[in-house]
Amino acid sequence: MFKKILKRPAFALVTSIMLLFLGVLGIARLPIAQFPDVAPPTVYVSIAYPGASANVLIDSVIIPLEQSINGVPNMRYMVSDATSAGEATIRVYFEPGTDPNINVVNVQNRVNIMSSRLPELVVREGILVSQVVPSMLMYLNLYSTDPNTDQKDLFNYANIYIMPVLKRIQGMGIPTNLGNRSFAMRIWLNPERMRAYNVSVEDVMEALAEQSIIGSPGRLGQATGMTSQSKEYVLTYVGRYNRAEQYENIILAAKPNGEILRLKDVCVPPEHHTPTWAPTEGEGEGEGEGEAPPEGGAKREHAGIELGSEFFDIYTDVDGHPAASVVLKQSPGSNAAEVIDEVKATLEELEKSFPPGMDYEIAYDVSRFVDASIEKVLHTLLEAFILVSLVVYMFLGDFRSTLIPTLAVPVSLVGTFFVLDLMGFSINLITLFAMVLAIGIVVDNAIVVVEAVHAKMAETHLSPYRATKEVLHEISGAIIAITLVMTAVFVPVTFIPGPVGVFYRQFGVTMATAIVLSGVVALTLTPVLCAMILQPHEADHADAGHDKKPRDLRTTLTYVLVGVPALAGLGYLAYTLWGPPGLLIMLVPFVQRPFSRGVDWVTNLYTGILRPIVTRRALTLAVVAAFAAGIVVTNAKMASGFIPGEDQGIIYAVLQTPPGSTLEYTNAKSQELEKIAKQVEGVASVTSVAGYEILTEGRGSNAGTAIINLEDWSARENTARDIIEELEERAGEITDVKLEFFEPPAIPGFGAAGGFSVRVLDKTQSSVADYQRLGEVNDKFMAALAERPEVQKLFTFYASDYPQYEIIINNDIAMQKGVSIDKALENINILVGSTYEQGFILFNQFYKVYVQAWPEFRRMPEDLDDLFVKNDAGEMVPYSAFMSIKKQQGLNEITRYNLYPSAAIQGVPGEGYSSGEALQAIQEVAAETLPQGYDIGWEGLSWDESRKGNESVYIFLVVIAFVYLILVGQYESFLIPLAVILSLPIGVFGSFFLLQLVGLANDVWAQLGMIMLVGLLGKNAILIVEFAVQRRAEGLSLKDAAIEGGKLRFRPIQMTSFAFIAGLIPLAIATGAGAIGNRTIGTTGVGGMLLGTVVGVVVIPGLYYLFGRLSDGRKLLPDETAKPLSEELEAEQPEAPEPEPKPEPSAAATDEPSDDPEDPGAQVEITAEPAAESPGPASEDPDDKS
Template identity: 30%
Template structure:
């Protein structure tokens, strides 16, 4: 193939130009994200059983739905919570790769199949099934300087913001959190009793007198033949104002008098809920101000930077149009971190190209010769972008790292061609064209072997399952594409460039810097050749050193702490204040207010968004830190802020305050720690589960790898409950049906949405509830009356009694079994792998009947960890099979494979010396090191094989191969090694990952090049001798 293009240079140029043009077209369309889309589909089922206890919710709603969640294809697990405020939330997690739409339809069908068995109030409330697998990327805050303006904030969010934001390109879904206006009707039990009215009577009259009636037309067909007009008839519309509702007639007496709603109730435009009253704290407003938030969820494949730029334009356009006193700001953005991290990676890419160019110039000592491999870089990189676009990948951290590593590898092919052409021109006095022709005959098979073997190393990564598999897939396919394209360029354009650009050397490289370098390298080459002969003669001793290398690699693999991924510097902190039992939302807000006033004054903090009420009565807050460029000192880092929050939180008596950063990878977890469910697998009950949890926490104090344990779902809290007892004998004697008692309690205590009203042409709910004075305690409840079947009003005092007891405020299930969701931070100096091991050790000390089910990143780490050893083995097997096919030999590939442990040992030693954990980036580096080591070995083995087939002298052939190939091996290895030096010394956003992958690759390169290369000739000789000599090569 090389000769074909050598004689058709225009054809070769056309192919390269087309590759670049396709890459440029793809570059403008590729999505830009921090990481690939990793989170699996999650379908959420939510509803509300108003006024029911957690136990009643679990038994009447949650368990019935869970029992129907069987036989669903691709389902991984599900968890649920049933709370004392009547809320049901079931999250069903699916495997990566399951289509979200199919998962949604499967769950929707299951819910519809069980809906008829659920309580009437639940069905009327509605059962919401939604896709929530993707986390929101952007959080907007709408604030107001006016207190009691939550309804106005909610109105603007729901009438303007949600619609406008939904139309921004790239936005998939928008969700607003803020109270909405509602017509609130507060019933007075004493006034109702005086007029002999029950709450159900009031509800019935509102339903009757506040309704929209379809009234038809005058003249509607069929009509008389001479009918000339068609006129719409309207009877009445929905009511609009408190005054109109106040005039609803609820009773007529025999004398013509009327009792109106305003006579028995207080009516106002209030809120549909008094929970989601969020606040934003800043340094300038330490007391906070009312806030509503808008969560923006991106489409798959969306360019987050572009989407948020358009959102910023929208915010700037809307700002002057906002109602007086309102302000719209970003509480969370992903684009600054993406820009910073990928910007650092891009600058690393540029630095790598420059360093590779310098190495090539040092060895080739000619601008013309150096230019040839340099031309290959943009062609291959742009071509790779076109392929990853067609495959639906994005420009993200992992694909960018693949391109950085590819630079060092892809120039190898061109370097090998150029170096060999120059050698032939110098040694045999050939013209550039003749030297290129002969060179391609000599090295074409080596180029193909290198390209295929490196590709083979990365191929198994593309088939890894789960979220980790998505990462490996994007990295491996990107690198494989670059490698194969580099072979194409080396076989097509590079020979053309060599024949046209290279000239016979006329300079004297025996003097000056290059003379010094060449003399030194020649001396090194002779020593390498001599050392090779020595090692072959003493192969027994050096074989023991090889076994020692394998043993050390195994030792480091078992002792270096493992983790899924190290966290980078974060721009967001979450705080949670777990309140004591029976805490009101007002008390939780007081805790948040204290935190907000303190944290908003922290020099590293930009905004403190109080989200208390968004997740029950926990004091929840979202903290936005200042730009990382403004937080250079250690005391302004996220970890330091977390410690300050924890210290201050310890002084708050009625709450346990926790602070943590978000996980680096969005894998369904809620914190950057280790998350799991402690499951009552044998059905021992809530009390025993709480005992096991306490024992677990007590034992955890002895494990420094576990820090700040907490029950993340609140499932360990018991609330006081007032249990009402009905006297059935008295009810029968008083002619009171139980259904009337149930409806009365439901309306006055839990509230009831009756129907709707018109608020500035927006449909809003009408909600009936008891006046607050009569639902604060049992005495208030005794003020209410029930109408019996004779029309008489009977006080609750006559037939009820009650007592205080306690029960769980939240029931949590995992796969239908009672559980507690627990989260722990990883102790300083420990890895998540060590934390996982500590949890497993503690579980073994608990009584029988309890189990741990991993969630979030811990689940991915456990599942991927067990597959990594198979990944390494498969990578080695793939290389072996490719080489066996190329060499038509089952034995020669062993001489290449046996060199791999040296690179692996170098990678382990490098991260051990630097104190880096074994994470995903290190695993990527190990595979890359295997590829680099195999590449170096192939260059020697290929030439040794050719020489041996020609002259039959095994030792002389090996020595000649070392002599001829040592220079390109060291040149390409140094080019690759210096290409990753910017990763090793990186700083700023994303530097943690860069250190991991760069340090391991550099360490692996140094050991495999300067030590592993010495062993390859010995391995080749041993393999040839052991398996039958020369006949094995033919």
């Protein structure tokens, strides 16, 4: 059938051109990403409760919302976090593949059900439900060298001029400006003045609500249908105040005699007044900085009412300059590369309008690692293509023959991108890895055709056209079988669930598509090119190069004088451009002939080895069993893993000062770390953030984060881990700080940092959560973990010893003094914690009005005694009269996991251990140390890894089963395919052995390589078995057929295998971005193919001989020549005469008409049939030494 393609060469050429064209269209449309979108969709529920402690948030907001959200469809797990900064978040993680928009709607509906039961202030602040990818896309710093520009100015510049533009970028999530330095009208109350004027906080809030209002007076002269008027007038009112002087003049009290008490009178700074309990008229209006501002509203220092900041909870510093930090995250399903490119273009445009001294820095950009990794893989792709071409040339010996299989590579690979586009995939590291591995595979089929055509021409001296025609008839079945087997290897892996399943799916589809296209090319384009450009093997002709006239002296001198300098120049150029590989390329033509003779010698040696051992069935089985046992032993000793961490060019430092430390103290420690980090070689820039920790994205005055940006991989020799070790050594001089360094997660979207994430859960379901007991259990658990070498860098923010004071109100005394407990708590909440009333518009933005006491009146616990509250009689009652405080310890931040109180622990695997071993150690320690009622829970990538189980083993078995079933159909035998299957352990052992030798883990990358290896090793075995079956059908004995099959296929197998190994060498020795994944998958392929090629080709003929003896002459169905059972029983009697030999059939009776009179293949098939039917003595080999 396929030989007809030689009659339609234009069709074959156009088919390949169309594949290239469609592939280029697919490349133009495909998005670019680091990995496939495997992160679980996450819905964030953000809550604000100003002034509330973590306990209050948990009891009044988090628990009700958790109970309502719990069990939402497709939910994996839920994590809650509440801090004493008055903020809380609930993160709900869903199964990958679910619609993130539906997830948001489902969560929003459940929040709405519970919103009526939440505190009024929480509802007024608003509960934000949003979907976003958990990991950072970019981290921006806006800074200024102008000493007059502070962090508040930078924050609001970013908030007003930059953030609105970034939000409109397609694919952008919700940009976050770390901290909240937004403009706010700050009203600083002086409790002493308030007592003197007999003004309560309630009076201030009422005055704000009554006087700073939105008015809508209407229109004068509006048509009513009753009067006639030529004009109408719109009435306006100033509305809510947006200038400090307007708030200063708000009236708190007015007397008939003209005396007026204004808001500025009770906002006098404490250092600018003389306390007096009966100020005269005008006092406070002309004192200090509380007086009215000068004309024009000039900026004032220490103003009692000012345009200040909403909060002061985070300090950000970039290389010594104050900064505003912006965290960008992408929306689910968006293209990260496109979003980043758009952000960079937008920032370049906005930079043109920056004030003098202002600039921005991209502290973190995920595309740096993505681009570097993809560039590395593309570079490896080119190197692999060149190396494969060189290996093919070394074996085939001429450029024409090398060109044919080389052209199969771009057609197959580029055409694959069209299918990837149809499948909705992306250009990522997984699909590109598959492309690199596919180079050595897709060239195989073309090599088989070219080598077979060369062999046919050498044996028969046919023309390239006729030789190609006969070869297509002989090997098209083998090519189809190889293609089906190789494709079948990758079909089962597409059914693996979870994030790893997405990896397998994209890898499998990419490989299978490239292999199928290579099969199409091998049966269409390759034969046409063979017939078009190959030269015939004519040994007796001078033009064949074997009988050329000897060169004269002048010609020889010309070659020497011209050729030697030219070659030297080209060699120098190649060495300059590509180094030693370039020089090696130049030397290839000179070593090809000796190499070819060496291959012939090895082939003869191989044949000599086969003859005495192919019939030793026990030896063959013993070798296979030894390698299978080696797999078991090696796998038991080898480290297992999930997705290895990579050097992504950035390091996170997380620091924790003692509980109760102020933000200023934490900021000072952060700046110490910043100075140290900038001195380490390989560090490009450092951003320190005080008041924020990146692991849980929580806030606290004793938490800090440093984002350490590293130099480009090509500009430094030390890796990220080397830099971390140096940072840990140098940072030891920072006292009174707990400090750990982490790298980003291996896969974006699975947490904020790499390593493992585990939580200790309190499942005792006690009436009141015992956080002290949870802290004790957590400490003991971490202490036990620290003794295990499998884990290191253990870190937790759980601290139950944060200094706190409990307010105790004597209700009896409070009631006797006419004090409302509700008003007393609300009053202290405003004075100490602050609250906002209404808001105003400025710079086209909405800002809040905050009321709070001056800091001097709320520094220490005893300051509470000097605060007053107004009773029912209008008298000011001191809090000391009915309230006391009790010192205690508690949590500044409370986290929960699936409704249980939890303590989060972050860590990384110990040196020389994999993530799988670290998780196993954690589970063992948990089983040994955690008391009854306590358990552990996983999050992030650890959640998936803990549930991975033995899926890879099952999939591996399914892959082998698929290959076996296809081969059964190919050979119509259940035994012959076992010769292929039992040869696989040799190569698998080679992979395991080399992985363990170089210290790499059996992770996802290794498993992808193993699956690919099954197909390649099976392909080699199929080539030998296929030709052995053909030779057996031609009448050779089992032994001779096995040896002949190995001999005929030895050279092409070595060629294709070493071409594949050459393509993997750049991966196996990779450095820089993505090096661990490159080395793992490259090492897996090199080790497996090397041992499988060297040892496997010796074992496969023996396996064929073994199973050929068991299956020879046995058929699943009897044919029409079978005798009835009665005749067979009679024939078994001893007196029965021997049957007369059957006459030879005539040519007319046996020959069937062929579709091509020049095709001898039909003759072979007919004459082979009697041999196949006869199981007699020919199957019994006299050399059998089982």
